[in-house]
Amino acid sequence: MPSSHGFSKSEALYAELFNSAIAALATGTHSDHALLLLHERYREAEGGEAVQRKWLLRSLISTPARTPLGVAVKLSVACRLDGYLDAAQEASDGPVGSHIIVSALIDSLAQAQLLPTNRNDPRH
Structure with missing residues (x-):
């Protein structure tokens, strides 16, 4: 069934991202240390108080990203909040605007060297 397949793909992406974020936090010197720390707090607060989650989300939004990670x-x-990743995998009517966000996520993961790139350079 496509939805369960898409779910496992999205969970694998998130697991890889979270493992890399945790590893980067452990160094204490990552350029996006504050952003990664806010993200970790946001994830920890997922079942918690709405006011705290809103504050963390606003802080996450206003903290600039300096690296692909x-x-x-x-x-x-963004993808998690609105279900973009699963929606992009299951869209029967073709791509919509939110699929560009999913594409940018996958590009960022590849640039952060979290995913192997399968793109061939046409200049070779």
Whole structure:
């Protein structure tokens, strides 16, 4: 069934992203340390108080991303909030605007070297 397949794909992407964010936080020197820390707090507060989650989300939005990992973290929150990743995989009517957000997330993950790139360079 496509939805369960899409779910497992999206969970694998998020797991890889979260593992890399945690590893980057452990160094204490990552350029997006503050952003990654806010993201970790936001994830921890998922079942918690709405006011705290709103504050964390606003802080996450207003903290600039300086690396592909930081961009990927922000895009992953957007995709997660609105279900974009699963929707893009299941869209029977073709792509819509939110699919560009999903594409940007996957590009950011690849640039952060979290995913292998399968793109061939036409200059070779």
